[in-house]
Amino acid sequence: MKRILGGLWGAGLGLLSLHAADWPQFRGPNGNGVAQEPGPPSKLEAGHIRWATDLPGRGLSSPIVIGDRVFVTCSSGPKQEQLHVICFNAADGSKRWERRFWATGRTMCHEKTCVAAPSPASDGRRIFAIFSSNDLVGLDLDGNLLWLRGLTRDYPNASNSLGMSSSLTVAEGVLIAMLENDSESFTAGVDVRTGTNLWKLARPKMANWTSPVVLKTAGQPTVVVLQSGQGISAVEPATGRVVWEYTDGASTIPSATPSEGVLYVPSHGVTALQPGPVGQSPKQLWRSPQLRPSTSSPVVLQGRVFTLNDAGVLTCGSADDGNRLWQLRLKGPFSSTPVACGHLMFCVNEKGLLQVVDISAPEGAVASELDLGNTVLSTPSIAGDALYVRSDAKLWKLSKS
Amino acid sequence: MNRLKVWVASSTSYLAAAAIAMAASVPDAIRTLKAIGPEGRGNAEAAGAWQELSNADARQLTVILAGMDGADDLALNWLRTAVDVVATRQLSMGGKLPIEALEKYIKDTRHHPRSRRLAYELVQRGDSQVAQQMLPGMLDDPSTELRRDAVQQVVDDAAGLRRSGRTNDAVSRFQTALKSARDVDQVEAIAKQLKELGHQVRLPSVFGWLTTWKVVGPFDSTGGTGFEKVYPPETGVDLKAEYDGQSGKVRWQDLQAKGDYGLVDFNAPFGSLKGAAGYAYHEFYSDQARPAELRLGCKNAWKIWVNGQFLFGRDEYHRGMEIDQYRLNAQLKSGRNTILVKLCQNEQKEDWTKEWEFQLRVTDALGTPIRSAKR
Numbered sequence: 120m121k122r123i124l125g126g127l128w129g130a131g132l133g134l135l136s137l138h139a140a141d142w143p144q145f146r147g148p149n150g151n152g153v154a155q156e157p158g159p160p161s162k163l164e165a166g167h168i169r170w171a172t173d174l175p176g177r178g179l180s181s182p183i184v185i186g187d188r189v190f191v192t193c194s195s196g197p198k199q200e201q202l203h204v205i206c207f208n209a210a211d212g213s214k215r216w217e218r219r220f221w222a223t224g225r226t227m228c229h230e231k232t233c234v235a236a237p238s239p240a241s242d243g244r245r246i247f248a249i250f251s252s253n254d255l256v257g258l259d260l261d262g263n264l265l266w267l268r269g270l271t272r273d274y275p276n277a278s279n280s281l282g283m284s285s286s287l288t289v290a291e292g293v294l295i296a297m298l299e300n301d302s303e304s305f306t307a308g309v310d311v312r313t314g315t316n317l318w319k320l321a322r323p324k325m326a327n328w329t330s331p332v333v334l335k336t337a338g339q340p341t342v343v344v345l346q347s348g349q350g351i352s353a354v355e356p357a358t359g360r361v362v363w364e365y366t367d368g369a370s371t372i373p374s375a376t377p378s379e380g381v382l383y384v385p386s387h388g389v390t391a392l393q394p395g396p397v398g399q400s401p402k403q404l405w406r407s408p409q410l411r412p413s414t415s416s417p418v419v420l421q422g423r424v425f426t427l428n429d430a431g432v433l434t435c436g437s438a439d440d441g442n443r444l445w446q447l448r449l450k451g452p453f454s455s456t457p458v459a460c461g462h463l464m465f466c467v468n469e470k471g472l473l474q475v476v477d478i479s480a481p482e483g484a485v486a487s488e489l490d491l492g493n494t495v496l497s498t499p500s501i502a503g504d505a506l507y508v509r510s511d512a513k514l515w516k517l518s519k520s
Numbered sequence: 521m522n523r524l525k526v527w528v529a530s531s532t533s534y535l536a537a538a539a540i541a542m543a544a545s546v547p548d549a550i551r552t553l554k555a556i557g558p559e560g561r562g563n564a565e566a567a568g569a570w571q572e573l574s575n576a577d578a579r580q581l582t583v584i585l586a587g588m589d590g591a592d593d594l595a596l597n598w599l600r601t602a603v604d605v606v607a608t609r610q611l612s613m614g615g616k617l618p619i620e621a622l623e624k625y626i627k628d629t630r631h632h633p634r635s636r637r638l639a640y641e642l643v644q645r646g647d648s649q650v651a652q653q654m655l656p657g658m659l660d661d662p663s664t665e666l667r668r669d670a671v672q673q674v675v676d677d678a679a680g681l682r683r684s685g686r687t688n689d690a691v692s693r694f695q696t697a698l699k700s701a702r703d704v705d706q707v708e709a710i711a712k713q714l715k716e717l718g719h720q721v722r723l724p725s726v727f728g729w730l731t732t733w734k735v736v737g738p739f740d741s742t743g744g745t746g747f748e749k750v751y752p753p754e755t756g757v758d759l760k761a762e763y764d765g766q767s768g769k770v771r772w773q774d775l776q777a778k779g780d781y782g783l784v785d786f787n788a789p790f791g792s793l794k795g796a797a798g799y800a801y802h803e804f805y806s807d808q809a810r811p812a813e814l815r816l817g818c819k820n821a822w823k824i825w826v827n828g829q830f831l832f833g834r835d836e837y838h839r840g841m842e843i844d845q846y847r848l849n850a851q852l853k854s855g856r857n858t859i860l861v862k863l864c865q866n867e868q869k870e871d872w873t874k875e876w877e878f879q880l881r882v883t884d885a886l887g888t889p890i891r892s893a894k895r
Contacts, residue, residue: 197705
């Protein structure tokens with residue numbers, strides 16, 4: 120009980136420390152890729168590149184932004200055994216600090232991914248980074264090392280020979296680390312102050328590259344949504360207790376998207392779930408096979424659900440019933456998930472072509488294109504009026520000012 | 521004036537005392553970091569110790585580096601980051617790193633290979649010329665990272681000789697590099713260059729695959745059950761025995777690993793089966809009792825025993841395979857050592873799930889093959 124209270128205490132502080140313009144994790148503060156306005160401009164051009172800085176290694180992880188600092192993880196070396204957590208000044212891209220670690224777990228990955236695939240997360244006071252080697256790190260914002268875990272040392276069969284990619288999230292002061300795979304499969308709730316386990320939940324033995332998301336529904340306790348091939352398990356952040364389940368299967372690559380208390384799950388196309396009273400199964404609002412997410416996760420924006428397939432077809436459906444409204448062909452292929460602000464979606468294809476889609480146009484329209492000239496497999500981030508994009512070699516900041 | 525003298529004297533005494541206290545605290549802090557237990561136990565204490573270390577004077581760098589001797593992987597990372605912080609602060613304040621002390625530290629190969637590599641990187645940051653001069657002497661270094669750089673220097677040299685038409689000299693340099701190379705990508709790149717120059721490299725020998733095996737199977741593994749099921753070879757290998765297999769009696773038979781990458785292919789003797797398990801057995805003769813690594817590449821579920829002792833197993837199927845995918849510590853005894861591998865195939869139907877094979881070699885910690893004394 121003491122540990123749980125400790126976690127909740129940390130939650131209070133953590134929540135107080137985050138600001139509206141921060142982008143503290145994969146797909147932003149609400150885990151759905153949507154930022155508060157103002158956001159980046161619609162007509163992005165080379166002149167909007169405020170700065171570009173070299174990175175020391177590869178990464179599919181998204182940058183995260185806390186206040187005036189941007190944090191990025193990378194992996195480098197012939198076997199990607201060098202792990203990096205780097206803090207840049209958002210103002211000019213200069214490096215504030217860098218911490219390097221040796222991978223303590225296996226680093227084997229499919230060539231398209233890398234050891235720095237999972238995105239870091241922050242509670243506003245601390246930075247948490249995880250790598251495919253299962254090295255989990257806690258740092259303060261100034262780079263002081265708070266704790267270290269070598270999760271392969273603790274759980275030697277928790278790995279995936281294609282690479283692990285589940286990003287971290289923080290829910291009510293508890294760090295959620297998903298290490299789901301074909302063998303020693305689990306998700307853990309970790310104490311943000313010490314890195315020790317608060318709980319560890321056995322999970323389906325099946326490879327899984329999705330990320331946990333936090334679902335907040337009015338009048339309901341906040342839950343962490345764990346997605347797997349079997350479906351969805353919603354758990355209490357403090358205890359890992361399963362509160363409700365959806366068992367009709369789900370994708371193991373794109374992640375569910377929470378928006379206004381509804382969960383849009385990549386399952387049989389997209390399935391919209393609304394949690395019911397405690398102890399009851401969620402209500403299925405609709406299911407749309409017409410919306411087919413591939414690697415990119417769905418985006419929910421202004422009452423509409425968007426899916427982007429690998430080839431570059433952006434499909435828009437109604438968030439009310441899932442019916443398809445329109446489709447727009449972008450220049451693919453895509454691995455990253457779009458991020459959005461207002462009526463704009465920012466989509467970066469694998470070739471580094473950034474395409475800004477104006478969803479207020481009758482059938483969507485590409486408002487601008489900017490070629491970054493690097494392979495980009497990572498999901499961008501938005502903080503204030505800036506868009507951050509990273510490749511295996513560079514980090515860019517694009518903004519009006 | 522007198523007051524100033526008193527102030528200076530007292531301040532100097534304070535600073536000296538602080539430096540002594542800091543120096544005394546460094547070993548304590550190192551001990552704390554090396555005492556971290558599993559599942560994050562000791563992290564809270566470690567954070568305080570790390571602060572102590574990262575505030576240390578740059579003259580203490582070699583002491584912190586030496587703290588890596590005998591440290592486990594996690595403690596190495598705690599210590600590494602402290603070293604980085606101390607060195608970065610020193611350089612950012614316009615100070616110098618203790619290059620001579622670091623150089624001496626690197627030359628002492630009794631220190632942990634990773635600490636020596638880290639010391640080398642500090643020398644690179646402090647005086648890149650000194651670092652460059654050290655590299656040629658590291659061709660046979662016990663640090664894989666230092667050795668890699670030294671090998672690359674020779675490879676680059678050889679490539680230059682080749683470009684300038686000095687073929688014989690190039691071959692000689694490539695052969696020197698090959699002898700020292702331990703990283704797979706470097707071995708392959710050098711072998712390719714030598715092949716182009718008309719010198720074939722026997723890769724199975726370079727890598728040191730175990731190539732002669734006795735195998736028995738198939739046993740039933742429908743529904744993945746064979747991974748946990750204990751079949752007779754696990755309780756004792758009798759090469760003359762006959763067992764009840766998946767579809768009749770089965771006996772041990774010879775199987776030779778194939779190709780440059782030493783693949784022991786179960787599909788060859790057993791047929792392209794699904795939902796099946798088999799065993800491979802090898803007798804390895806060591807001329808001394810010694811620690812060793814068994815390095816396995818495999819995309820099927822597997823278990824390994826050395827001298828009847830279970831080492832490790834993994835129930836993952838068809839997610840990929842690479843050389844040295846799994847590195848398992850083992851203790852060899854002098855004379856005959858038995859190695860038993862269990863290999864399970866699942867019931868996936870896709871084309872890319874046909875393989876039912878593994879590759880295995882015995883090496884030292886650096887990746888140098890240990891050859892069986894009797895072949």
